[in-house]
Each structure stands twice: as structure tokens, then as C-alpha cells.
Ligand SMILES: Nc1ncnc2c1ncn2[C@@H]1O[C@H](COP(=O)(O)OP(=O)(O)OP(=O)(O)O)[C@@H](O)[C@H]1O
């Protein structure tokens with residue numbers, strides 16, 4: 054008995070073109086289903102999407118805002134993606150970002166009179182180091198006693214938040230605003246803005262440079278080669294006598310440093326002060342960015358800017374009396390369709406009314422002799 | 424789908440006509456027509472990459488043919504999934520078994536049928552097992568069974584469903600000679616009950632012994648389709664490769680045996696069960712090929728790991744001065760290769776750290792590809808350097824490992840099942856490589872379930888039982904029989920030492 058004239062046929066292999074089309078398909082489907090949601094909220098989907106597009110790409114301010122938000126998303130996405138190359142889940146980009154901004158703040162408050170460029174470089178280095186050290190707290194137990202890094206990196210986020218709260222209410226508090234959740238401001242020469250009068254922010258440029266350097270490190274160095282071996286098949290790594298412990302530590306340190314860099318950018322380009330909400334959930338959205346970018350590091354900037362535009366556009370809907378959470382809904386839908394698409398891509402959909410001699414036309418996904 | 428046993432070969436159970444399949448621009452199976460007759464055992468032969476597994480995948484609904492038609496019991500069928508094929512009475516035993524390890528035998532067998540894992544099912548399973556001479560404890564967990572028994576469970580699973588076409592892809596690659604002959608006895612019993620049996624094998628001796636009919640593929644086309652009667656091993660080899668390439672290894676030379684290069688004394692490894700080392704001792708000398716025989720699961724795998732230096736000892740000692748130790752592991756895709764990386768990258772995995780790869784820090788993808796080319800040529804790897812290793816056939820993957828491990832004339836080579844899944848020509852080539860290394864004063868340790876292979880290449884053969892080396896036989900005194908007896912721990916074997 055057949056219920057539907059559709060059946061699935063497992064494919065021999067997924068072509069690379071098909072794999073590349075998957076995110077586009079997922080995004081399109083996400084927007085279509087999102088349109089239904091908007092329709093039911095009493096808003097014209099077309100108008101809403103146009104508004105979102107205008108707000109994120111349509112004007113100079115919109116573009117700048119999109120780029121400002123893209124920078125931390127690109128970096129946290131990169132941090133998650135690089136750890137995934139070793140099959141490590143860094144859920145702690147949020148905390149590493151916080152520590153990175155605290156490290157940079159420390160430099161700003163300790164040497165406030167240094168000239169701008171030197172001060173910025175020193176603060177960036179401090180952010181890298183602080184992020185890396187924070188990640189190492191999870192990486193070392195993972196490498197030595199195999200303690201699950203998902204749990205440790207996650208918990209370290211909460212500790213990082215407490216630590217930053219302590220700093221802004223304690224030693225670094227703003228004497229002019231006692232009791233407020235932010236530190237005193239960083240020195241004026243420590244602020245970063247847009248580049249040469251364009252809409253490009255220095256943060257987004259810096260983050261893309263980070264992606265390029267990381268890509269190059271993975272694809273073109275011996276260290277990266279060994280990471281690919283260990284990530285692709287850990288048993289082959291043991292067989293080739295590669296030192297997995299050292300690679301776990303180095304990859305997590307780099308991952309943490311990248312997230313710390315996001316903290317530096319947030320501090321110097323956005324907030325100008327250390328504050329507990331400086332991470333604003335970017336560490337978690339970064340997981341989605343890494344996921345959507347798939348296996349390609351070079352796709353991360355594209356996805357980061359896209360997600361940023363989505364968030365930026367979401368805020369603009371508030372002007373129409375809608376909740377900005379529509380962008381969260383869209384993000385969720387897109388990720389959901391990527392997941393579904395990943396399964397669907399290995400199958401071929403076919404239409405046929407001719408009944409097979411089987412009792413059902415649907416294929417069990419675990420079909421075969423299993 | 425009743426199994427009418429007319430005995431006559433005139434009406435095939437299954438006819439696959441004009442089957443064609445391409446991957447990208449490469450035609451892998453090209454207009455193949457093949458018939459499965461009731462009561463017959465058909466052997467499907469061909470070199471590595473000839474398209475055997477792909478053809479089977481199309482017949483059992485795993486892949487969809489680009490063109491061609493399937494007729495089962497006179498009816499034209501289109502299979503959309505292996506499930507459809509099962510319903511039409513076609514079942515496959517894959518080389519990597521598809522069992523659920525923490526489930527019991529009964530549970531595994533009834534899984535996917537309407538039966539429940541109850542006493543009736545268990546009784547039926549025991550009945551099937553008894554007919555075939557299998558000994559499988561129905562309530563044991565599959566993970567506790569040895570490989571041979573797991574395969575028996577797979578076969579029982581198909582018969583339990585009342586299938587009448589059984590296809591086995593390289594069933595004997597993982598079996599010992601004893602287990603193999605037991606399997607063929609069972610397959611004959613299955614065929615005699617009116618079913619159709621098809622198997623793929625690279626071991627020509629068993630094909631000559633057991634098959635009624637052979638179909639040979641070469642480059643995706645049928646080049647021979649004839650009764651097995653009157654064919655011998657060299658006829659088959661010739662059909663497969665198409666011309667008179669040497670398929671027997673040259674007689675081992677009398678090499679001077681050099682100094683000791685590695686010594687293992689009372690070595691033990693951690694772990695549970697029988698497959699650990701338990702006080703094993705051995706010594707390897709330069710210019711010597713040493714074989715290890717044994718029923719699988721008696722410590723051969725940890726022995727290989729220990730000699731290769733990738734697993735630590737819990738007690739005992741391992742002494743060696745040699746740095747250049749190469750290792751062809753038993754589990755090629757699981758241990759020896761990274762499926763997601765390219766052939767070129769896999770070939771370079773040992774050397775990318777050494778000075779040979781150019782400079783000490785960077786890797787140039789162009790250099791990597793260029794370095795792979797001569798190896799692909801020399802070792803007949805059937806794909807381009809930039810292809811992912813996971814897309815290679817089983818034999819192709821084995822060639823990549825062998826190429827990487829033997830190219831630099833290692834001082835010690837540990838080769839575990841080095842010719843498993845390789846066709847005759849490639850097997851011969853691999854054995855030649857082993858002998859070459861010994862000729863150049865390297866020490867070679869060969870672990871194999873193929874006793875003929877050990878007898879062909881080794882200077883002396885060690886026998887392992889229960890994680891220990893229990894006997895050592897010089898090649899001149901070793902026979903299949905004496906080794907077989909030693910492997911099962913028989914005192915008769917001991918006497919022949
Ligand atoms: N999914 C795939 N994508 C691309 N090429 C493939 C794929 N599967 C198989 N091939 C290629 O098709 C050819 C035939 O493969 P197949 O596995 O059928 O060979 P085989 O005869 O079973 O060989 P072996 O004896 O080594 O198992 C090989 O060259 C293989 O590289």
C-alpha cells in the first residue's frame with residue numbers, strides 16, 4: 054500500500070557541487086518558511102525582507118553596523134571551526150572572548166599613555182594570550198586525562214562571566230558610575246574605527262586576515278597536515294606516531310586565541326569599556342557560523358557577514374512593531390534545513406505511482422541488511 | 424518466490440542484463456549481463472577495481488544502475504533500496520558485517536523481520552545452523568563472537584528470511600583456511616537446497632574447488648562466463664589479467680641472515696580477552712622474512728602493533744636500534760589511511776616531516792602531487808593523486824598503504840595480512856616487495872591467515888596461540904598440515920618441530 058507517490062533512493066555519492074549547493078538551498082527554504090511565520094504575524098513577508106536587506110546592506114550606516122557585528126561572528130566561528138578540525142568542540146568561545154577583552158583592558162589600564170599603534174598591538178597580543186590561556190584550562194585536562202572539552206569549555210564561560218563582573222565592579226570600576234556594569238573607558242587612542250573613510254571596519258578586516266592566516270596554517274604547513282590526519286582518523290594518527298596530546302593543546306590554544314581576538318575587537322571597536330555583556334552570545338552564534346560554513350574555513354567570512362546582516366535586519370523589524378526575534382527564528386530555520394538537507398542530499402527523490410511489491414514505498418533510512 | 428528446485432540451469436533465478444554504472448566520467452561497470460541459477464555456486468572474479476562490488480551493489484538495490492534491467496523469477500524489478508531486494512529474495516553478506524555488536528545473535532537475526540526474538544526464533548536459528556554445520560550460541564552477544572561466527576550469523580540472517588539468492592562479497596578475506604573450508608561446505612549445502620549462491624574472491628584455489636560457474640570481469644566488462652569445470656588456477660589468473668603476467672612469486676633466495684635487529688622478550692600488552700600478548704618472544708634478523716601463523720584473535724594484531732612500536736608493553740622488553748620501521752596494518756581504512764584526505768596526502772603521511780619533503784615548515788600541494796605520481800605509477804594505484812582515498816576500491820586502498828610503507832626500504836617491515844583483498848597480480852607484486860626488502864638486508868615480519876602465502880615467502884614461521892609464540896618452524900620443514908595442527912595447539916604439531 055502506498056501513501057505517497059514519492060520515494061527515496063540512496064545515492065552512491067554526494068557530488069561536491071551538490072554539497073556546495075546545500076547551504077544555499079537551506080537558506081532559501083529557511084526564508085520561505087520564515088515568510089509563512091511573518092505572514093501569520095500579519096506582516097507582508099516581502100516588505101519585511103526588503104526592510105531587513107535595506108537595514109543591513111542598503112545604507113552606509115547599515116553596512117558599517119553589519120560589518121561591526123560580523124567581526125566577532127567571523128572570529129568565534131573560526132575558533133569553533135578550527136577546533137572541529139581536530140574533532141574538538143569548543144563551546145567556550147564566549148568565555149575566551151570575555152577573557153580576551155579583559156586581557157586587552159588590562160594593557161589599556163596599565164600603560165594608558167603609550168602611543169596608539171603600540172598600545173593597540175600590545176592589547177591585541179594580550180587578548181590573544183588571555184583567550185589561549187583560558188582555552189588551555191579545558192585543553193590540558195582533555196589532552197592528559199581525556200576530560201570532555203564540551204563540558205569544561207561550557208562551564209568556563211560562566212566562570213569567565215563572573216570574573217569579568219568582578220573586575221568591572223571591583224578593581225576596574227568606573228569611579229563616575231559606581232554600581233554600573235562596566236569599567237572605566239579605555240584610553241581614546243585605543244579605539245578602532247572604519248578604515249580610510251570607507252564603510253569597512255577595521256574589525257572585519259582583521260577578522261578576515263585571521264581567517265586567511267588560519268586557513269594557510271592548516272592547508273600549507275606541516276603542523277596543519279598533522280592536524281588533518283589526527284582529525285580525519287585519530288587511529289591513523291596513533292599509527293603514524295603523531296603526538297595527539299600536543300596537537301589538542303596547540304589547536305585549542307589557537308582556537309582560544311582567535312576568540313580572544315574577537316574580545317579585543319569588541320572592546321576597541323564597539324564598547325570602549327570592559328563589560329560583562331561584551332560577548333553578547335557571539336560565542337554561541339559562532340557555533341552556528343562554523344556549522345553553516347561546513348568544511349570550508351574560507352566560507353566563514355561570508356557566513357559571518359550573512360548572519361550579522363540577519364541580526365541587523367532583525368532589529369530593523371522592531372520599527373514595524375515586530376519582535377526582532379524573527380532573525381533568531383530565521384537562523385534556527387536555516388540551521389535546521391542544513392541538517393535536513395545533509396540527510397536529503399544523500400538521497401534522490403523520485404515520483405512514481407507504480408506500486409512496488411513492497412508493503413510501503415518509504416525507505417527506511419537504515420535500510421539494508423542492518 | 425518459492426524456491427522451486429527443478430535442478431535444471433535453464434531458468435535463472437535472477438538475470439541482470441546490460442548493467443552499466445559510471446562514477447563521474449569513469450565507466451565502472453559496462454554492459455554486464457549475468458545470471459544466477461538455482462542450485463549453483465557462482466564465483467565472481469576480477470582484478471581490484473574491476474567493478475565486482477559495484478555490480479553487486481546494483482543487484483541488491485544499493486546503487487541504481489545507469490542502465491540495465493533486472494529480472495527476478497521472470498519478473499522485471501526495479502529496486503529502490505536494499506530492502507526491496509531483500510523482499511525479492513536477494514541478500515548480501517558484506518565484507519564489513521552489518522550486525523549490531525551489543526545485540527544477541529537471535530536479536531540480530533530477527534531484526535527487521537516480523538519475528539520476535541523468542542524461543543521459536545531461536546529454535547529456527549538453531550535448525551538452520553545445524554543444517555549448515557555452524558556453531559553459533561544463539562544467546563551470545565555478537566560482539567563476543569569471533570569473525571568467522573559473525574559471518575555465520577550474517578548467513579543465518581539471510582536464510583532466516585527465506586531468501587533464495589545469497590551474495591557474499593569477499594567472504595573468505597577475513598577467514599582462516601579452516602573457517603573458509605567450513606564456509607564452503609555450508610555454501611554447498613545451501614546451494615543443494617535449491618538456492619543460488621554468488622561469491623567474490625581473490626583466492627583462486629577456493630574458486631577452483633568450490634564454484635560451479637565463474638564470471639570474470641575486467642575493466643567493468645564480462646570477459647569470461649563459463650562453467651568452472653576443468654579450469655585451474657592459472658587459467659583463472661589469465662582470464663582476469665588478460666595476458667601472461669607472472670602470478671607466482673619467484674622462489675625465495677638463500678639470503679645471508681644478518682645480525683639481530685629486534686628482540687621481544689616475554690612481551691605482554693594490556694587489554695582483555697584472548698587478543699592480547701601474553702609473554703610473547705621473538706627475534707628478527709636483517710635479511711630475513713619471518714611469518715606468523717595462528718587462528719585469528721590469538722594476539723597477532725597486538726604483536727604487530729608492538730613490533731611496529733605503536734603500542735606499549737605492560738611487561739617484558741622490546742629492544743631495537745632501528746628507527747625506520749614500516750607497518751602495513753590489518754585494518755587499512757580504519758588505521759592505515761585517512762579516508763577524507765587525498766591519495767597524494769596519504770602517500771606522504773610518513774615522510775611529510777622529514778627533510779625529503781623539501782623545507783622544514785611548509786607543504787606545497789604541487790610538490791605533494793608531483794611526489795605522488797611516480798608511486799601511483801609504480802604501484803598501479805588506480806586513480807589520480809588528487810582523489811580522496813575513500814573513493815578507492817578495497818584493493819586500491821591496500822596499494823596506497825603498501826606503496827607508502829615499502830618505498831623507502833625500511834629496516835624493519837611489519838606486514839599484517841598484506842595481500843588481503845588484493846587480486847593475484849597485485850598479491851604477487853606485494854610479495855615481491857617483501858622479498859626485495861629482505862634482499863636489501865631489511866627484516867620482514869609477515870602476519871597472514873593465508874598459509875600458502877607464509878610458506879611461499881617466509882624463511883621461518885612462528886605459530887601463535889593465546890598471545891604467545893608457541894612454536895617456530897623453518898620453512899623447509901613446514902607444511903600446511905603441521906602448521907594447522909600447531910595453530911590449534913595440537914601435540915602432534917609440536918612433535919613435528
Ligand atoms: N563511490 C565511488 N565514487 C567514485 N569511484 C568509485 C566509487 N565506488 C567505486 N569506485 C571506483 O570504481 C571502480 C570499481 O570499484 P569496485 O569497488 O566495484 O571494485 P572491485 O572489483 O570490488 O575491487 P576490489 O577487488 O578491490 O574490491 C574502482 O576503480 C573504484 O575506485
Ligand SMILES: [Mg+2]
Pocket residue numbers: 475476477592816817
Ligand atoms: Mg570489492
